[in-house]
Amino acid sequence: MKAMNGILVNEVVTTPKQVVEIENLSIGFEKEKVLDDLSLKLFNGENLVVLGQSGSGKSVLIKCIVRLLAPDAGTIKVFGENVNELSRNGLAELRKKIGFLFQSGALYDSMTIRENLEFPLKRIRKELTKREINEKVEEALGNVGLADTSDKMPSQLSGGMRKRVSLARTVVVDPLIMLYDEPTTGLDPLTSDEISELINEVKKKYKTSSLIITHDIECARATADRIIMLQNGEVYLEGKLEDFEKSPDVFIKSFFK
Amino acid sequence: MTQQKNRIIGPVLRNIVKIRDVRKNAEKLGERTFEQAQIANVFLSGIADFYLFMWRTTREAFSRDFEFREFFRQCYLIGYKTVPLISVTGLIIGLVLTIQLRPALADFGAVSMLPGMVAQSIIREMGPVITGLICAGRVGSGMGAELGSMKVSEQIDAMEVSSTNPMRFLVVTRVLAATLMIPILVLYADALGILGSWAGANIKGDVTFVLFFSQAFSAIDFLDLFPAIIKTFFFGAAIGFVGCYKGYTAGRGTESVGKAANSAVVLSSLLVIIIDLVAVQITDML
Numbered sequence: 001m002k003a004m005n006g007i008l009v010n011e012v013v014t015t016p017k018q019v020v021e022i023e024n025l026s027i028g029f030e031k032e033k034v035l036d037d038l039s040l041k042l043f044n045g046e047n048l049v050v051l052g053q054s055g056s057g058k059s060v061l062i063k064c065i066v067r068l069l070a071p072d073a074g075t076i077k078v079f080g081e082n083v084n085e086l087s088r089n090g091l092a093e094l095r096k097k098i099g100f101l102f103q104s105g106a107l108y109d110s111m112t113i114r115e116n117l118e119f120p121l122k123r124i125r126k127e128l129t130k131r132e133i134n135e136k137v138e139e140a141l142g143n144v145g146l147a148d149t150s151d152k153m154p155s156q157l158s159g160g161m162r163k164r165v166s167l168a169r170t171v172v173v174d175p176l177i178m179l180y181d182e183p184t185t186g187l188d189p190l191t192s193d194e195i196s197e198l199i200n201e202v203k204k205k206y207k208t209s210s211l212i213i214t215h216d217i218e219c220a221r222a223t224a225d226r227i228i229m230l231q232n233g234e235v236y237l238e239g240k241l242e243d244f245e246k247s248p249d250v251f252i253k254s255f256f257k
Numbered sequence: 258m259t260q261q262k263n264r265i266i267g268p269v270l271r272n273i274v275k276i277r278d279v280r281k282n283a284e285k286l287g288e289r290t291f292e293q294a295q296i297a298n299v300f301l302s303g304i305a306d307f308y309l310f311m312w313r314t315t316r317e318a319f320s321r322d323f324e325f326r327e328f329f330r331q332c333y334l335i336g337y338k339t340v341p342l343i344s345v346t347g348l349i350i351g352l353v354l355t356i357q358l359r360p361a362l363a364d365f366g367a368v369s370m371l372p373g374m375v376a377q378s379i380i381r382e383m384g385p386v387i388t389g390l391i392c393a394g395r396v397g398s399g400m401g402a403e404l405g406s407m408k409v410s411e412q413i414d415a416m417e418v419s420s421t422n423p424m425r426f427l428v429v430t431r432v433l434a435a436t437l438m439i440p441i442l443v444l445y446a447d448a449l450g451i452l453g454s455w456a457g458a459n460i461k462g463d464v465t466f467v468l469f470f471s472q473a474f475s476a477i478d479f480l481d482l483f484p485a486i487i488k489t490f491f492f493g494a495a496i497g498f499v500g501c502y503k504g505y506t507a508g509r510g511t512e513s514v515g516k517a518a519n520s521a522v523v524l525s526s527l528l529v530i531i532i533d534l535v536a537v538q539i540t541d542m543l
Contacts, residue, residue, distance in 0.1 A: 066418050092420045106415035109406070120419035173419070 017044045019177055019209045020065060025074035027060060034060050036233040038074070042177070042211050047203055049212045049220045051255065052230035058213040059103065061230075062179045065211070066098055067091055078177070096124045099175030099208070103182040105166035107154040114150040117141065117169050124173045140168040143205070144198060160191035164198065171202050178202060178210040184219045196222035217256055229255070310502045314432055317425045324426050331434035335396050339442055346391055347446035350383050351375065351453025359461065368462070372469050373476025375454040380477055381485050384447040386533055389492040392439050393525040397500040400431055401521030404504025405514035413505070428505060432497035439493030440486055480543060488536035492529050499525040 020042035027035045034057040042048050052058050063069040065076055067083050076083045078094055086094060107116050117137045121128065128136070141147045144164040154162055163183065170178065183199065184192035196219045203210055212223055220227060220241070227244055229236040229252065237244065237252060245256055354375050362368050404427060407413050416423040455469045503521040507513040 063414075068414050068417065095418050095420045098418065100415070100418045102411045102415055104410050106411040108412055108415075109410075110403075119421070123419065123421050 018042065019044050019079060020211065021075075021077040022061075022065075023075050023077075025061070025064060025071050025076065027057075027064060027069065027071045027073075034233050035064075035071075038230075038233065038235060040228055040235065040238075042209055044209050045203075045207065046225040047199070047210045047212060047223050049214060049224035049227045050230060051215060051217075051220055051227055052236075053215060056230045057233045058215075058230060059181050062100070062181055062211060062213055065179060066095055066100055096173070097176045099170035099173070099178045101163075101167055101170050101178065101180045101183055103185055105154075105159075105162040107162055107166055107169070109154055111154075112150065113141070113146070113152050113154065113157075113165055116154070116165065117150075117172050120169060120173050136172055140172040141165070143171075143201070144168045160187050160194070163187065163191075163195055167195070167198055167202070171206055171208075174206060175208060178206075178208045180210060180212040180214070182214055182216075183212065184214065184216045189218070192216060192219060193222070195219070199223045306506065307498075307502055310428075310505070311498055313424055314428050314498065314501070317422065318429045318433065320425065322425070324430050327426055328430040328434055331430050332438055334399075335392075335431075335434050336438035336441060339392060339395055339438075340445070342391060342395060343388060343442050343446045344449055346387060347384070347449030348453035348456070350387055350446075351379060351450035351455075352457040354378060354383065354450075355454040355457030356460065359458070369472070370476075371458060372451075372454065372464075372472035376451050376473035376477055377481055379450040379454070380447050381481050382533075384450055385443050385485050385489050385492065386529065388443045388446045389439065389489065389496070389529040389533070390526055392435070392442065392492070393496050393529055394522050396435055396439075397496045397521040397525035398518040400435075400497070400500030401503040401507075402514055402518035404428075404501060405507035405517035408505065408507050409509060409511055409514055428501045431501050432494060435497030435500070436490055436493040439496065440489040443486070443489045443492075480540070484536060484540040484543070488532060491532045491536070495528040495532060496525045499528060 018041040020040075022041070023039045025035050025038045026033065038057075038061070040048075040050075050058050050061065060069060064071050065078065065083065067086075070084065079097065081090070081094060083091070083094065107113075108119065111119065114137055117140060118133055121133050121136060125133075125136075137150065138147060141150055144167055146161060146164055146168070149157060149161065149165065154165070157165065167183075178199075180199065183195050187195065199210065199212065199219075200223055202208060210223075212219070214220055224241050226239070227241060228238045229244070231251065237247065237249070244252055247253065247256075355371065358371060358374060359368065362371055362374070404413070407427070413423045413427070416426060451470070451473055454473070455464065455466060458464045458469060500521045503517040503524070507517040
């Protein structure tokens, strides 16, 4: 591990080490269980894809990791720290190490693209000078192929462009863990492929560990090192892509058709 | 034998039917009581939520890392952007008041009292309340809709996960900006109202600007101006709190954005009127 901005940044390690560890996670809304006794681990440097139908609790799962939702039972450890026991400051510090790409992109409507990228940078990387912030913004936008959009408003961009800007905003602060919530939903196949490629590039360039929530099989095929299939809030199957494609199970087959 | 049986069973059956009716009525009463209790529960928990929201906002307002840039942006949006609307309204209030008061005062030969009367009514009541209601509509609904749509499109969540406190960035800045800017807008509306009144007085008469304003201001003392300005701070705070609360606690669907904006206008307008009523009672006691 090496120090950067007071945060420990991961190097490529030879032995897999879990960065996120979820044990017996249960959460429900109004008597309805969404996740039931779910356990999973995300290892350092891997892309873990969580597949499942709509309503299977995938988005709830990653929202629990950053404590946007509080679970009813179970523990979530990120870098060994129990997320639900952290103080407000502790949680804020932990969140600095996690990048979250929202399903809708969640770009701030009232800010330009440049301001959208500067917003987390100015708050998380307070030591950076104005020039360094500018450079990082330009670099992040360049990495997603949208260097010329910095003065535009989010409403002036297409859905795919907004997703890419959102990805740039997420990685601009050099997170250690990336959480992707349905990164390709609502996009055409070509743009979906571009986003999947970007996810792989982010992993290579920023050495991140990623948890990708999706129901898009093509995205899973393109990005997954390991896959977990959820059904009714429980782990239905866990394994490599080949395990899923060779599976005789009817439910898995219907998903991978 | 059968008649004897009927004589005994008849009253028993009638009593059973009566008992059943009593039971049914008791059940209906129980259901209605439960429904009313649920409504009361929703209402009371709403008040408790709002109180907690105000407490959290106040606490965040005194914490470090105040978002000055966003605060000044909100001051610009709430203050400067409302100026055209307030200008037109202020002028028209003064003009209409003068046109309507003049014949009534002329009947008593008291037209010379017109500047003082109009100035007093504008500064004490019309200026603050009309400006408060206009801001409740424009600013309150804007806050409700903006924060509501930010909630629906996960922008508030995005702020939270990027280690920014959305209460401090979004709510504190808006509430403080509304609290500070609405009194300024009221003073501006008062000034334009008196200007409109001077214009109205000149439609059927000829009063110089200096004479009109000196007569208007000579009728106003400290107890006219001071309580009227103080209450506008409360108007601003109420509009800010309600607008932000309704937007911040909006549901997840797009429909909830409209509902948040709508209920922000209704509730903040109502609060402006209630605060005005309380302020008038307190001023009367002074």
